Amino acid sequence: MRKEQLININPAARRTLRLCGWFGPISIGICLVGLVVAGALPFPLGPDNTQEEVVAFYSGGTHVVMGLAVASVGLGLMALLIAGITFVMWKSEGDAPILTLIQLVTGTITVACLMFPIMIMAIAAFRPGRFGELTVLMNDISWLLFITPIAPFIAQDISIAIAILTTERELFPRWLGYFNLWVGFTFTFDIITYAFREGPFAWNKLLILWLAFLSYSLWAFAMGYGVLKAIPAQASGNYVTLEDAG
Amino acid sequence: MTSFAQNSRDKGALNDKPDWGMWLFILLDMTTFGLFFAVFLWEMSNHRDSFNADAAHLMIPLGLINTLVLLTSSYAVVLAVHAGKARDTGSAARHLRLALGAAGLFFTIKMTEYTLEVRGGHTLTSSPFFSFYFILTGIHLLHICIGTILLSNWRNDVIRGKKVAERWMESVAAYWHMVDLLWLVIYSLVYIGSNA
Numbered sequence: 001m002r003k004e005q006l007i008n009i010n011p012a013a014r015r016t017l018r019l020c021g022w023f024g025p026i027s028i029g030i031c032l033v034g035l036v037v038a039g040a041l042p043f044p045l046g047p048d049n050t051q052e053e054v055v056a057f058y059s060g061g062t063h064v065v066m067g068l069a070v071a072s073v074g075l076g077l078m079a080l081l082i083a084g085i086t087f088v089m090w091k092s093e094g095d096a097p098i099l100t101l102i103q104l105v106t107g108t109i110t111v112a113c114l115m116f117p118i119m120i121m122a123i124a125a126f127r128p129g130r131f132g133e134l135t136v137l138m139n140d141i142s143w144l145l146f147i148t149p150i151a152p153f154i155a156q157d158i159s160i161a162i163a164i165l166t167t168e169r170e171l172f173p174r175w176l177g178y179f180n181l182w183v184g185f186t187f188t189f190d191i192i193t194y195a196f197r198e199g200p201f202a203w204n205k206l207l208i209l210w211l212a213f214l215s216y217s218l219w220a221f222a223m224g225y226g227v228l229k230a231i232p233a234q235a236s237g238n239y240v241t242l243e244d245a246g
Numbered sequence: 247m248t249s250f251a252q253n254s255r256d257k258g259a260l261n262d263k264p265d266w267g268m269w270l271f272i273l274l275d276m277t278t279f280g281l282f283f284a285v286f287l288w289e290m291s292n293h294r295d296s297f298n299a300d301a302a303h304l305m306i307p308l309g310l311i312n313t314l315v316l317l318t319s320s321y322a323v324v325l326a327v328h329a330g331k332a333r334d335t336g337s338a339a340r341h342l343r344l345a346l347g348a349a350g351l352f353f354t355i356k357m358t359e360y361t362l363e364v365r366g367g368h369t370l371t372s373s374p375f376f377s378f379y380f381i382l383t384g385i386h387l388l389h390i391c392i393g394t395i396l397l398s399n400w401r402n403d404v405i406r407g408k409k410v411a412e413r414w415m416e417s418v419a420a421y422w423h424m425v426d427l428l429w430l431v432i433y434s435l436v437y438i439g440s441n442a
Contacts, residue, residue, distance in 0.1 A: 175267035182274040189385055195371050200285050201381065207285055211278070 007091055007171070007232055017231055020084025023077055024224025028217045030074030038067025040121070045139060046204035047197040051132040054139050058121075059128040068122035075114045081220060082107035084227040089163050091230075092171045099163040106156040110149075117146035147203050147212065148194060150187040157184030157219075171230040179222055186215040268417040272424050275389075279428050282385075283435060286378050290440060293374055300375035301440035303368060308359050309437040312352050313429065319348030320426040323397070323419045330415045335404050342401040345422070349394045356387055375440065382432055389425045396421060 009017070035041040045057055058064060082104065089100040124138040157180040164170070164177030190212055193203045200207055290297045322345040329337035360380075363369075368376045396418045403410050 173267075174265070175270050178265075178267035178271035179274070182271050182278075185275060186278055188388060189381060192370070192381060196377070199374055199377065200289060201377060207282060211281065 020080045021224045021227030023080035024220040027078040028220045031071045034067045034071030044204045055132045058125040065125040072118040088230040092167045099159045102159040106152040109152040113149040117142040154184040172226045183219045297375045316426045319345040339404045
């Protein structure tokens with residue numbers, strides 16, 4: 001079945017779907033800018049930082065709280081990409097879109113699990129004059145919540161991969177299925193960071209934070225590209241408009 | 247919903263071109279392991295003495311047996327692919343059973359090794375070397391488990407007399423050889439290199 005027949009939507013819906021695809025890279029861009037402005041990147045706080053260093057970071061000024069707020073907005077906007085992926089998968093799967101539903105639920109949970117920790121960081125920076133131990137606690141909560149809830153995202157990757165590699169109606173390119181399997185793999189070992197307060201497996205190190213950040217960013221770009229590529233260049237013209245209905 | 251293998255097989259019957267997406271996955275997966283190996287070597291260069299001392303506690307003969315077991319399984323998978331292409335289902339099923347048996351043996355030996363190491367006081371957080379040991383071999387074991395599922399799926403299709411696409415057989419075989427190759431690097435670096 002041709003792409004034009006599978007995604008048979010009116011021009012306004014096509015524009016919205018295109019926007020959903022673009023919000024993959026846009027969300028990552030906004031998040032990156034926010035984290036850099038806040039000073040959380042490129043040298044994030046680690047579990048081995050002292051209480052004074054943690055308090056000093058969150059007392060850094062308005063740019064810290066506002067940078068984190070912007071980053072949380074960027075990650076929240078990732079929900080648009082999830083919606084776009086959901087629509088394309090639903091059209092691919094047809095009558096029984098179970099994998100699409102798994103992707104929708106797990107993708108939504110993942111967005112929440114990424115957004116809330118950054119908001120907790122922003123709250124920590126909102127009133128940094130509290131007892132230092134409380135700020136350290138909030139910092140631990142936010143970073144560990146940011147890194148370790150891997151199950152929903154891995155389930156999302158696997159559901160996308162199975163849908164792409166098994167469905168007869170290929171709306172996403174086949175390589176994107178294997179790519180999702182790899183992205184899921186790069187998150188499998190992140191939970192070990194609970195066991196390390198220093199060394200190469202601490203939450204702020206290359207194999208944990210940076211590998212996950214890189215693979216998630218690549219995923220957002222690749223899935224955004226996949227959604228955009230799934231939209232046919234021309235509408236089939238068979239959709240029903242309000243004028244036709246009236 | 248039809249199974250992953252069946253759909254891949256059906257699509258493969260229509261299109262038996264190489265599955266470039268699978269090669270992309272293998273490249274990315276090996277790059278990720280390469281990153282782990284690079285960090286391992288960096289840490290080893292900074293803690294040479296402690297890495298040497300800890301590596302002396304590893305059971306090199308068990309690692310060597312597992313190396314031979316995996317090499318045997320890889321050879322069996324090669325023979326299964328050849329048998330599959332020649333439509334010799336009996337031979338394909340036999341060789342896949344051998345490969346699966348080897349995977350099971352590898353898993354059993356690895357779990358025995360973990361048990362002995364933990365009883366010896368070596369755990370995930372006991373030292374930088376043993377952190378790498380458990381994490382590297384752990385994620386490799388995860389790959390073994392995934393490969394076992396893929397090989398079982400392939401063998402089930404062969405036993406049921408279903409036509410298995412060459413593209414599917416070659417993709418599973420390529421994955422299994424990657425798992426084998428990664429083990430050779432892990433054995434060389436963690437068991438032998440750290441002990442040298």
